[in-house]
Structure formats: structure tokens, C-alpha cells
Amino acid sequence: MGAQELDIEYLIKELTLPEKISLLAGKDFWHTFPIERLNIPSIRVSDGPNGIRGTKFFNSVPSNCFPCGTGLAATFNKDLWVEAGELMGKEAKMKGAHVILGPTSNIVRSPLGGRAFESYSEDPLLSGHAASNIIKGIQNENVVACLKHFVCNDQEDDRRGVDTLLTDRALREIYLKPFQIALRDSEPGALMTSYNKIRGIHVSESKELMQDILRDEYKYEGTTMSDWLGTNSTKAALDAGVNLEMPGPARFRTQLQVTHEIQSKRIHAQTIDDNVRGVLKLINRALKAGIPDDVVESANEDPASSELLRKVGDESIVLLKNEGNILPLSKTSVAGQEKIAVIGPNVKAAQDSGGGSASLTARYKVTPWEGIKKKIEEGGNTVSLEYSLGAFLDKNMPDVGDILENDKGEKGVTAKFYKTAPGTKDRQQFAERFLPTTKLCLFDFKDPELAPGEVLFYADFEGYFTPEETADYEFGASVMGTAQVFVDGKLVVDNKTKQTKGDAFFLAMGTREERGTVHLEKGKKYHVKCEFGTAPTYTLDPTQEIGGAFFGFRIDSPQETELTKAIELAKSVDKVILVVGLSKEWESEGFDRSDMDIPGATNQLIEEVLKVNKNVVIVNQSGSPVTMPWAEKVPALVHAWYGGNELGNTIADVLFGDVNPSGKLSMSFPKKLEDTPSYLNYGSINGQVWYGEDIFVGYRYYEKVKQDVLFPFGFGLSYTTFDFKDLSVAADDENVTVSVKVTNTGSVDGSETVQVYIEQSNPSVIRPVKELKEFGKVFLKAGETKSVEVKISIKEATSYWNGYFSKWESTKDTYKVLVGNSSDNIIVEGEFATSKTFYWLGL
Structure with missing residues (x-):
């Protein structure tokens, strides 16, 4: 891909209306639409909150996997987050990806949240700093970070349509705050909208969120995109300023739909141009990564x-x-x-x-x-x-890709592909792959022998298993399509002739796991085969595309x-x-x-x-x-x-x-x-x-409410001990500077996190007892003392959202500075006073 920057305003004049419309939705699952006539390239995105997958679900190029989001946040280490982001950026380029779909900066509102692990924290400040520093690292490599999911995607239950009802104050102080911090400190090149509604309007259609807050108040100039299949309209999402519908091909932004909306004067031509500008900005930022057009995805083995x-x-x-x-x-x-x-x-x-x-x-x-x-x-x-x-x-049978072997003794499963069903006379194989897993998503399987749009085919996944123990073994298979598992030719699992809805695959589109048991002898080599038919054979929902099969086994021990x-x-x-x-x-x-x-x-x-x-x-x-x-x-x-x-x-x-x-x-x-x-x-x-x-x-x-917890926020022990002393608090009209001396009083070298909380002395509204406002991590040799200093803006240290004025309010008052090593272990205290009450908006 050439690195020459696009002249956006020139292109806005030169692009035809059909070309503009084509830019507003993806070309496919991972790419934007190119306009070759005007040298506008296609760029690639990739999933990536804790590692860069690349463009494949099926037989993907292996990736480095980072600790999950809540684990990353637990380091409380801003410099380390930047380093992690830089590694993500390097690996994105190795996968040919210009944009990483992450970080995820939603709030861990409940332990039950299905994607809680993928976010960072219950605390918006920690979440915001983790996101902003990882974004800095990613974008240091000239790869674009896509901050997500804006906003309140804090549960999976009914996530595509659930209407989230909350006060302005909660929205501002808790759920928007991580995004506000990340936008302020790291300027991510892209932002992804959430699936859910807020107060009756899908976020992807909310002018209040996408225009009034994001564009006008936060002054965000980057590109906005939908979550995958996260648009629900043509006009409303374009009017709200969702620049890019993903994935492609277009569902709500087809040539016919958008052209009709423009011709009937329901969508203004300027709205189209504004959204096209957003997409072209993303392409311009992506060009800086210098990724070749012919890049071949590779693993980072450094x-x-x-x-x-x-x-x-x-x-x-x-x-x-x-x-x-x-x-x-x-x-x-x-x-x-x-x-x-x-x-x-x-x-x-x-x-x-x-x-x-x-x-x-x-x-x-x-x-x-x-x-x-x-x-x-x-x-x-x-x-x-x-x-x-x-x-x-295991909820289902475990992946046995590292247990099965091929006839050469290599670990994995052989996949043989056919256009006709098992048992068909003179059945012809058209492709073969050797795979490391028995958790097989074929959503993006491609082969030259398949015509465009051809989704009906069959596969036999097979390998050999030699038990280390004589016992009964339980086999299982769940599928989006049809599947039967055989051991030495004997049918053990039937998920073909009778299927029951379950929670396999994304959004629970597959069956439940069907199981069967067979007795196996120690040291004997058995042939294991899963016969799979793609989604058109699926008895529960044949309209799904291609699908996949999960199968495995384990010893049937009570x-x-x-x-x-x-x-x-x-x-x-x-x-x-x-x-x-x-x-x-x-x-x-x-x-x-x-x-x-x-x-x-x-x-x-x-x-x-x-x-x-x-x-x-x-x-x-x-x-x-x-x-x-x-x-x-x-x-x-x-x-x-x-x-x-x-x-x-x-x-x-x-x-x-x-x-x-x-x-x-x-x-x-x-x-x-x-x-x-x-x-x-x-x-x-x-x-x-x-x-x-x-x-x-x-x-x-x-x-x-003085509710005891098992372990509090910010808590973590060490093999050594630390002491905090000599707290210094200095404030002016702009900032409060907090400094404390930390001593390693034990016999082992170690690191400690200084956590700075603020409490308002005389609040006029109900406020938390205290709130985390900054932190710093320090490494100390045994017996060593170092000073840790943090600076916090007065407005961030003191403000709450005043719903009556619809502004942040910093109240003239005295504020306590509470410094400790967890939320429930405050070691030293100080205070500062502010000289005036003031209101503010923006970042």
C-alpha cells in the first residue's frame, strides 16, 4: 500500500455518489471498500483486545495472547500498558491489520458480565488510563486503535436491543468517563458504537451521544464505526454520524437504499459527505503504518x-x-x-x-x-x-486437537472437504487441511473449488487416539450444521438426525452438545472421525452461513x-x-x-x-x-x-x-x-x-453502605512490606500535586502502587465516600525509599455531574487527599481547598 496521503476534500468532489455510498460500509468482514479509480485503498481491521487474531477464524495464523483486560488493569502500570500496546501494534502489522478493534473500555458493572474479563475495571479512572496508555502504544506503531464499545455495553443479555435506563450523572461519571479520559489523553483514530439502546434510542442512532457529546463536546475528529451487525437503520445511523457500517457487504447502506433516501430528501447530501470524510480520515491514518498490499499474515515468534x-x-x-x-x-x-x-x-x-x-x-x-x-x-x-x-x-467436551494425531504421529486433526454427503457413491475430496484444534469455526473457510456464495459442503475431521488408560470415554459434539462422531467406524455421537438448540458459537446460534460413551483399551490406536455438514444441513436454522463443529472427548470418570x-x-x-x-x-x-x-x-x-x-x-x-x-x-x-x-x-x-x-x-x-x-x-x-x-x-x-467485601478494589499483597510517609499536598487553581515517600521496609525487592483517592468534605449532593483520582507504581529494593508524585487537574479531582445545569461542577470546598495501597487501606491523609465554584464541559 502506498503511503501517499489522500487529499480528502479533492476526493469528496471527485467521488461519484455510488462510490461515496460504497465507502460507507465494509467490503467484507475485515476490510473497507476500495475505490481503485481514485487510488483509495482497502484497509484491514482485526479483533484485538488481548491479541491480534488477523482475518481468519478458521485455521488462523497463530497469535500472541495477552492477559485479559481485567488482568492488564491489575498491573496498575502505565508504562507497561504502553509497551503492551506497542507489541499489539507490531503484531497488527504482521497480520496486515491497519486497525485494532480494541481496547474495550466498558465498566465491570457486575461480576456476571460475559465480557467483564475483556474490559478493565469497575472504576472509570483506572479503565480510562488503561485504555489511553494501550492506545498510545498501539498508535506509536502507526496502527489505529478503535476504542469500544461506546457506551454502556456492560452486559451480554439481549445486548443487541436492550434499552439501558440510567441517570445523566451515572452516564457521565461512570460509563462515559473512561472514554472521556482515553479521548483526552490518546486520541484514538477510531471508535466503535455499542449495540444497546440508551433511553430508548440505539447508540448508533443517538445524536445526543454521537454528535452533541462525542463530536461537539469532546471535539472528537476520528472515525466512528458500528459494532459488527450493529446498525439498525439507514438514515438514523448516518444522521448520527456512524461513518462506517461493519461488516460488509452493506446491509443498511446498499446503493438502492441510500440513493433512495437522498433522492427523497430524507438524507442530506452533506451528511453523506461528512461520513465519507470520516472513512477517508481512517484510511489516511492507516496509510502511515506502511503495510504492503501483498502482506502475508505471519506469527510473531520474537x-x-x-x-x-x-x-x-x-x-x-x-x-x-x-x-x-x-x-x-x-x-x-x-x-x-x-x-x-x-x-x-x-x-x-x-x-x-x-x-x-x-x-x-x-x-x-x-x-x-x-x-x-x-x-x-x-x-x-x-x-x-x-x-x-x-x-x-468443562461445560462441554474439551478440545482434543493436542491429543489426536495423524498417521505420521503429528498432533492435530486432518480435515477433508467434499461437496457431497457422507455415503455418497464415488465421493470426491476437493480440499484438505491439517488443524491444531477440534473447536472448528468455518465462518470464513475459503477454497478455489468453491464457487462464490457456495456454502453447502461437507468435511470429515479425523485423527487417531491412543488411550493411556482402559476406561469408558465420553465423546461430545455441538454444531452449527450437522455432525456425527465415529470411533473405529462406530457411531458414538449423533448431532444430525435429532438436534436441540443450545449455546454453541457466537450469540448461541448452535446446538447443545450431544454425547455418547464408548469403552476404549489402553495402548490401542483408535480412529476418531467427526462427519460435518455446513449450515444449510442444519435442521434448526438452515439460513445460517457455513457454521462449524466443536467436538472432543475425555475419560468418563465419575x-x-x-x-x-x-x-x-x-x-x-x-x-x-x-x-x-x-x-x-x-x-x-x-x-x-x-x-x-x-x-x-x-x-x-x-x-x-x-x-x-x-x-x-x-x-x-x-x-x-x-x-x-x-x-x-x-x-x-x-x-x-x-x-x-x-x-x-x-x-x-x-x-x-x-x-x-x-x-x-x-x-x-x-x-x-x-x-x-x-x-x-x-x-x-x-x-x-x-x-x-x-x-x-x-x-x-x-x-x-458499609458492606464488607471479600477483597477490596485495589488490594494486593507482596512478599515484602511498604510504608508511606511525608505526604505533601500542594494545590493552585489548576492542579493539585500529591507527593509521598514510599519505603520498602521488608527484605525482598518489590513494587508498590500508590493510590490517591479524593473525598469532598461538605458535598451538597450524595457523593461516594471517596474516588480514585490517580495512581503511581514504584519499584523499590529492600530498604529503599523513593518519592512518588502525581498531578491531578482540579476539575478532575473535584467535579461531579450537575444534572440541573448539565455541566460538571467543581464546588468551592475543602477536599481530603487519601493515599494508600488499596481502597480500604488509607495510610496517610492530607487536604486542599478550592477558591471558587466553577462549571465546565469537554475533555
Whole structure:
């Protein structure tokens, strides 16, 4: 792609009306429409909140996976966010992507939110700073960041049409604030609208949000685009200023529709030109990346990328409990061989990310078992490790792409493609692929043998499995299309002749998982085949396109058997590491969680293990809070999020003390769901959701009503101790400057986060007890002291949204400065006074 900048005003004059209309919608799923006559190129976008997938769902080029959004935010490290963004930008160029569809900066309003893991925090300031610094990093590489989802896309339930009802004050102080901060500090080149309505109007059609606030008040000059299939009209969305409808081909911006709207004078020609300008601006910014037209997507295998992913993961992990200093563990044993049991459903599973558009094919994954085992090997194997599953976590059968083999012994599944159904005489194969997974989305499968628009075909996915244990094995398959699973030619799973609606695939378009059991013998080689027919064969909804199949298997062991094995193992060892939590099957785009509990028998497993061994370390992996009824009983607890490629190494780094944990919770962990502020007002009820907690989200609520939580916002322990002293607060009419000396009073080098909260002394309206207004992270060697200084504008430090004046108000008053290392541990206090009351708008 040439780097010559487009002359936008010249092009506006030269473009024909059909050409202008074509620019207002995507060409396909990932590209804008080119106008070759005028040398206007097509540019590419890619999903990317925690890694850059590229243009393929099917057989995608592997990517580096970052820790999930809530984990990234838990680092509280602005410089590290910039570095992460820069790596995202570099990898986008390797995938030929000019625009990254991220970061996601919605609010973790409830632990139940399906995409909570993908956002950053319950706190708008932390969310805004995380987004703005990641955007800076991305755009340092001349790749465009697309900030999303503007605004209030805080649940998955009925997300395409739910009407979000909330006060102006909540909208401004909580939900718009992260976007306001990111727009102010990093000027993202693009912004994506949310699916939902706000007060009866879809965001993509809201002139109040898209024009009055975004364009006029925030002075945003970048490009706006819809979420995928997120436009619901022709005229209203264009009038509101949604420049680009995605994906293509156009649905509401076809030549016929738009031309008719213009000819009938329902849409002004100037409106078309304004939206075309927005698209051309995006193309101009994209040209700066210098991505060649013929780029071939490639994976980033630079060891430096793995080092950064590990660093981010290390800093994201939060130490929540460490009674008796059971952590860090030792890699070596001097008095006889120490025995450690590693137990739990996430031990040998790589929970790299949550589900949905944030998920991708990771270039590699390190499981907790692999990371812990490597640490023990570094210590000379004087500590012995043993493993037990203990409890099941999978909602459906696990991916067995790393278990099946082809006839050459290579790990993976062979896919053979046909135009005729299984059993057809003289069936001819037209394509073949070798794939690393049995979670197969064929939404974007292409082959030269398929004519344009040809979506009916068949595939056999097959491989060989050699059991390590004689037992019954349970097989399962869910599908968007039809599927049958055979073992050595015997039908084991039938999801073809009788299908039941389920939640497989995006937006629950597929079937439930059908299952069957077969007895297999240890050491015998079995042929496993899944016969798949594309979506036109789907008995529930044949109008869907192409579709896909998920299939897998596992040993059919009763839960009681696995629990008993784990308990017996726990009795026989010195220490137990329990690796538990959730997975992308339970936290994902497309649906919300129904409760906060860890599914299955995990809680029972933990309780029983604690009865037989007191030296227990629990590592929880989830993108948002889970219920922990055993929290008071366990001596050591680590929260590890979804950790990306390096998750196993980062968990081991912290457990064995190679890294001193410094992560801080990016959200409060309540004791139970009923304690949460949105408990009575979450989810769509007859197409509406009421944000009844108003501005009191997260710690703002818990502190106001004096509700105890399990672990507070901003909380995280260390293997050393810190002291804050000599607080200095200096204020003028523009800024307040806060400085504090931080000393590492322990014996281990480590990092601490200085959190600055502000409280108004005499508010005339109901305000939170205090609000996070700035933070700074500092690394200190043992015994070292450093000063941490932050500067906050007076208007940001003091203002609330005055709904009567429809402006921000900074009230003349005295304000307390509360400095600590979590929301509930304020160590030093100061104050400042403002000299006047004033009102303001904008950034």
C-alpha cells in the first residue's frame, strides 16, 4: 500500500455518489471498500483486545495472547500498558491489520458480565488510563486503535436491543468517563458504537451521544464505526454520524437504499459527505503504518514478545492471602524430598483468555503444570510433583486437537472437504487441511473449488487416539450444521438426525452438545472421525452461513472417583497447589454468567482437601470475581486471571518467588452475588435494564453502605512490606500535586502502587465516600525509599455531574487527599481547598 496521503476534500468532489455510498460500509468482514479509480485503498481491521487474531477464524495464523483486560488493569502500570500496546501494534502489522478493534473500555458493572474479563475495571479512572496508555502504544506503531464499545455495553443479555435506563450523572461519571479520559489523553483514530439502546434510542442512532457529546463536546475528529451487525437503520445511523457500517457487504447502506433516501430528501447530501470524510480520515491514518498490499499474515515468534507477555502476566497476578508466609514455595528440598500435589481442573488446561471475539489461536500456551514443573526442574528435582484432576470444569467436551494425531504421529486433526454427503457413491475430496484444534469455526473457510456464495459442503475431521488408560470415554459434539462422531467406524455421537438448540458459537446460534460413551483399551490406536455438514444441513436454522463443529472427548470418570483420588493424594504430600476457577466456556461474549459460583464440584474439592492438608495454596483463574466460601480457611490465595500465552510461567514465577507479586485487584471481590450493587437490576427484563445503583458501582457502593467485601478494589499483597510517609499536598487553581515517600521496609525487592483517592468534605449532593483520582507504581529494593508524585487537574479531582445545569461542577470546598495501597487501606491523609465554584464541559 502506498503511503501517499489522500487529499480528502479533492476526493469528496471527485467521488461519484455510488462510490461515496460504497465507502460507507465494509467490503467484507475485515476490510473497507476500495475505490481503485481514485487510488483509495482497502484497509484491514482485526479483533484485538488481548491479541491480534488477523482475518481468519478458521485455521488462523497463530497469535500472541495477552492477559485479559481485567488482568492488564491489575498491573496498575502505565508504562507497561504502553509497551503492551506497542507489541499489539507490531503484531497488527504482521497480520496486515491497519486497525485494532480494541481496547474495550466498558465498566465491570457486575461480576456476571460475559465480557467483564475483556474490559478493565469497575472504576472509570483506572479503565480510562488503561485504555489511553494501550492506545498510545498501539498508535506509536502507526496502527489505529478503535476504542469500544461506546457506551454502556456492560452486559451480554439481549445486548443487541436492550434499552439501558440510567441517570445523566451515572452516564457521565461512570460509563462515559473512561472514554472521556482515553479521548483526552490518546486520541484514538477510531471508535466503535455499542449495540444497546440508551433511553430508548440505539447508540448508533443517538445524536445526543454521537454528535452533541462525542463530536461537539469532546471535539472528537476520528472515525466512528458500528459494532459488527450493529446498525439498525439507514438514515438514523448516518444522521448520527456512524461513518462506517461493519461488516460488509452493506446491509443498511446498499446503493438502492441510500440513493433512495437522498433522492427523497430524507438524507442530506452533506451528511453523506461528512461520513465519507470520516472513512477517508481512517484510511489516511492507516496509510502511515506502511503495510504492503501483498502482506502475508505471519506469527510473531520474537523471544522478546514472550518476555514482555511474561512481564505483563507477572505484574497482573494478585496475592490475596499469605498466612504464615506459606508463599513463596521453595524449588528445592534440603531435608528429604518434599512432595507437592498440584490438583484441579485448571492445572493442565491453558486458560489463556475468555471467549468470544477476544479469543484467538495462541501461538503457544504454557499450562500451570508445565510452569510449575519447570521451576522444580530448575531446583534440581529435589521436590517431587504429583497431579490429580479432582473436579471437572468443562461445560462441554474439551478440545482434543493436542491429543489426536495423524498417521505420521503429528498432533492435530486432518480435515477433508467434499461437496457431497457422507455415503455418497464415488465421493470426491476437493480440499484438505491439517488443524491444531477440534473447536472448528468455518465462518470464513475459503477454497478455489468453491464457487462464490457456495456454502453447502461437507468435511470429515479425523485423527487417531491412543488411550493411556482402559476406561469408558465420553465423546461430545455441538454444531452449527450437522455432525456425527465415529470411533473405529462406530457411531458414538449423533448431532444430525435429532438436534436441540443450545449455546454453541457466537450469540448461541448452535446446538447443545450431544454425547455418547464408548469403552476404549489402553495402548490401542483408535480412529476418531467427526462427519460435518455446513449450515444449510442444519435442521434448526438452515439460513445460517457455513457454521462449524466443536467436538472432543475425555475419560468418563465419575466425579466421586476424581474427588477421592485428589483427597488421597492431598493426604500423602507436604503441600497442595489447587489450580481452579473458570474458563472461556463460562466467561464469554454472547452470554452472561447466571451466578458467581465456580461450576461443578470445585468448591467441594477445596473443602475436602483443606480437611486433610493445611498447607494449601489456591490459584484462581477467572476474569471477574467468583464466590469463595472457603476463603477464610485457606492460608494462601493467588488470583491469576486469564494469563495469555505465558500464564503457566507467570503463575510459577509468583508461587516460587522469582517474581514478587505486585498486582492489585481491578475490581472488588464481593462475598456473594446478593451483595453486589447491581444485584436487583442486572440483565434484560422485557427489553430494559435499569442501572438502579446509579453512580455507586463497585467500591463506591460497598463503602457508601458499609458492606464488607471479600477483597477490596485495589488490594494486593507482596512478599515484602511498604510504608508511606511525608505526604505533601500542594494545590493552585489548576492542579493539585500529591507527593509521598514510599519505603520498602521488608527484605525482598518489590513494587508498590500508590493510590490517591479524593473525598469532598461538605458535598451538597450524595457523593461516594471517596474516588480514585490517580495512581503511581514504584519499584523499590529492600530498604529503599523513593518519592512518588502525581498531578491531578482540579476539575478532575473535584467535579461531579450537575444534572440541573448539565455541566460538571467543581464546588468551592475543602477536599481530603487519601493515599494508600488499596481502597480500604488509607495510610496517610492530607487536604486542599478550592477558591471558587466553577462549571465546565469537554475533555
